Amino acid sequence: MSAIHDLSALDQGKAIRNGELSPVELTRHYLDRIDRLDAEVGAYVTVTAERAMAQARALEKALPDGPLAGVPVPIKDLNLVKDVPIMFGSGCYQGFVAPVDDTVVERLREAGTVMLGKTATPEFGLPCYTETYLSPPSRTPWDLTRSAGGSSGGAAAAVAAGLAPVAQGSDGAGSIRIPSSVCGLFGIKPTRGRISFAPIIPDLAGMSTNGPIARNVADAAALLDVMAHNNPGDLYLAPPHAGTFLECATRQPGRLRIARYAEPVVPGTEVDPEVMAAYEEASKTLTALGHEVVDIAPPFGPELVPQFVTLWYAFACMHPVADDQQEALRPLTRWLRERGFATPAPSFLQAQSALQLATRIALTVTNAYDAILTPTVTQPPRPVGWFEEGDDPELTFERMKRFAAFPAIYNVSGQPAVNLPLYWTEDALPIGVMLAGRTGEEGVLISLSAQVEAYRGGFWGDRRPEVW
Template identity: 60%
Template sequence: MTLPHDLGAMRLAAAVRARELSPVEITDHFLERIDRVNPQVGAYVTVTAESAREQARAAEKRVAAASDPAALPPLLGVPVPVKDLNAVNGVRLTLGSKVFHDRIARTDDNVVVRLREAGSVLPGKTQTPEFGLPSYSENGVAPPARTPWDLGRSAGGSSGGAAAAVAAGLAPAAQGSDGGGSIRIPSSACGLFGIKPTRGRVSQGPVGADLFGLSTSGPIARSVRDAALLLDVMAGPAPGDLYAAPPPDGTFLSHAERPPGRLRIARSIEPNADGVEVHPDCAAAYEEASALLEELGHEVVDVPSFFGAALVPHFELLWGVMATLTEVPEGREHLLQPLTRWLRERGRAVTATEVLRAHASMQAVLRKAFPVMNGFDAILHPTLAQPPVPVGYFHDQEPIENFERQTRFTPFCAAYNISGQPAVNVPLHWTADGLPIGVMLAGRLGGEGTLISLSAQLEEARPWIDRRPPLWD
C-alpha cells in the first residue's frame, strides 16, 4: 500500500488509533522510501529495517488488543529516527566518526527510552558530523547530508541527517540535538520547524554528558504541532542530570492549540561575532517575519545584541574542551577528521582555571543580559547569516578556515545554548531560487510554550506545510 508521505506524526498516530492505517503499513512505506531516496540525500547512516518491522508488528498487536484506542501511547506506530550521537541499544553508534564505525551501543539514551515508551518505531540513525562538533553533516562514515531543496547544498548540522530525513519525506519527524545551533541550523537549511528546548528540559543521560549544559535533544518536524507533541514525549528529568528546567505550564501540544495573546517581541540582526555580514536573503526573511509579527498585533522593538562578541572566545574555548571529552582508543586518533584533531589540540591546551574563568565570564554577561531580555516575551533574529551552502564549503577547508567560515555562517544560534534559553527555527521564507531561509525566535527560560504558541500562529498566518522540495514526489 502506498501512503501519502506528507502525513505528519500526529495524523499518522491518529490514523493508527482509529485503525485506518497499520503500523506495519506505515513502517514499510517509510522504509521503502528510505531505500529509494536516502542515497540522494544522505539522511540515514544506519537503517534498522528488521528491528523497525518487529516494532511495527508489536505496535499493531497493541492496537488490535486495545479496548480503548485513545489510551494508547501518543506515537504508537510512528517512525522517528534517532541522531547518531545518541545511543540505541543494539544499534551502531558511530558519533559520526571512523574511529567508531563498527561500535554497537549497549543501552538506550534516556531520550530514546522516552520515544520507545511513546510507542514510536525507530527506523535507524541519522547522519551527523564527527562528535556533533561542526554546523554541517559531513564525515568519513557515510555520504554527506544534503538539503532536499538543492542536492548540491548541505543540510546543515549537526542534526543534518535528521532534518534531511524529515524534509525528504523519509520520516514524519525526527529527534535531533543542539549544542550550538544543531537543531535550528539544519531546520533552516531544510525548511522545517525545530525546537531547542530550555536547558534541562530533556535528559542527556545516561551516555551523554551535560557538563557545560550547552547541548540538549529536541524535535525536528514539518509542523509546529508535531514538534510540540515530540517535545512532550522527550521532556522530563532523569536521576543524575545536572540541570532541571522549570516545570512546563501544561503540555507543549496544548500551547500549539491556543493563541499567544499580544506579545512584546525584541528583534536584533546584529551578529554575535565580529566581521559577519548578513546575506540579503536572510535579512529579507528577518524583515518579513518582523512585519508579519506586527500584522498579527504584536509589539516589535529594535534592540542591540544582548550578548555581542564578548561570548565568542569563551564559547570557542569550551567547544575545544568538549571535543576532548570523547575518549578515542589509543592508536586511532589519526582516523579523526582534521577539524576534530585541531579542536582537540586546542582543548587539551586549556587549563582548568581557564575553563572556570570562561564560565565566570559568560555568567557575568548573562547576569547583565537576562534582566533586559526578560522584559520581552520573545526575541527575533535571523537563524543563519547565509543561505544553505554548497556541500564541502566548510569540510574541504583547512581547520582554521573551516572554523572561521562556520562562525560567519551561524553567529546567532550559540548564544542561546550558553544562556540555556529555548529557541526555535520557523521556516517562513524561501529565496527566488527556492532555498529555505529560517528565522529564530528565542524565549525566556522555561518559555517553550510561548514560542510554540507564537510559532503556531505564524504557521497559520503563513502556512509552509505545502511547500515541498523537488524530490518529494
C-alpha cells in the same frame, strides 16, 4: 490522492488509532523510501529495518496511548540505542555498539514510536555541516548540491525529504535550528534541563539538549511532550510546564512584546541580503498579527566569542580516541582537539564563568520581552564541501562561526529557541528565522509559532522538494 508521507505525524498517529493505517504499513512505506532515495539525500548512517518492522508488528498487537503511537521517529547517531551501532559521526567508533539506551530513547519507545535507524551527524557533533568518512554528506532536499547543516543534519534531511515524519535531534550550538533553517523545518531547542541526557552523556556545561524536528508546530510540540523528562543526577532542571506542549499549539498567544536584532555577535560577519529579507518578512508578519516588535541592541557582545571557543575546544576532547585511531579523525576534529588538550582547566572554568556572568546580565534585557527575533543563520544553504574549501581547519572553523553566528547564544543562556521556516529564495532555498523565549517558556514560543504558521497558511504551503 495524498501519499502516506504527505500526512503529518499527528495525522499518521490518528489514522493508526482509527484503523485506517497500520504501524507495519507506515513503517514499510518509510523503509521503502529510505531504500530508494537516501543514497542521494544522506540522511541515515544506519538503517535498522528488521528492528523497525519487529517494533511495528508488536505495536499492531498492543498500541499504547498517545498521539504518536505507531509513528516512526529516527534517532540521531549521537544518542545511544541499546544493541545498535553508534559511531558519533566518527570512523574511530566503527563497530561500537551501544550498551544501553539513552533515557530519551526509552521515552520514545514507551510512547510507541518506531525507530527507523540512526541519522547522520558530523564527527562528535562538532561542525555545523554533516560530512563524514562514514556515509555520504547530508544534503538539503531543496537542492541536493547543498548541505543539510549540522549537527542534526541527517535528522533534518530525513524529515525534509519525506524519509521520516519527524525526528529526534540535539542542539549544542544551534544543531537543531541550523539544519531546520537550511531544510525548511520547524525545530525546537528546549530550555536547559527540559530533557535529560541520562544515563551516560554528561550535562556539565548545560549547552546541549535533545529536541524535536518537524514540518509543523503541532508535530514538534507532540514530540517534545514525549521527550521531556528528568532523571536523578541531572545537573539542570527546567521550570515545570503546566499541561502539554501540544495544547500550546492550539492556544492563542495573546498580544506579545517581541524584541529583534540582526547584528551578529561574531566580528567580521556579514548577513546575506536574503537572510535579512527573511528577517524583515518575519517582522512584518508578527506586526500584522498584532504583536509589538521593537529593535534592541544585541544582548551579548563579541568579547564573549573567545570564551565560547574555549569551551568548544574542550568539548572536542570529550570522546576518548585510542592512539592508533587518531589518524581516522577528520582534520577539523584533530585541530579542535589539539587546542582543547592544550587548554588548562582554569582557562576553561574562567571561560565558563565569563559566559555565566554575561548570561545574567543579558537576561535582565531579554526577560523584558516575550520573545526575541533574529536570523537563524547568516547565509542561504551552503554547497556541500564549502566549509572545508582550502583544507585549512582554521578557515573551516572561522566559516562555521560566521555562518552560525546567532544560535549558540541561546545554548549559552539556556533559553528555549525555535527555527521558523517562513522564507524561500527565488531559487527555492529555505531560510529560517529564530525566535527565543524566556527560560521555561517553550509554550509561548509554540503558541506564537502556531499562530504564525496558521496565518501563513502552513509553513510549506504547496511547496515540496523535488525528491519528495
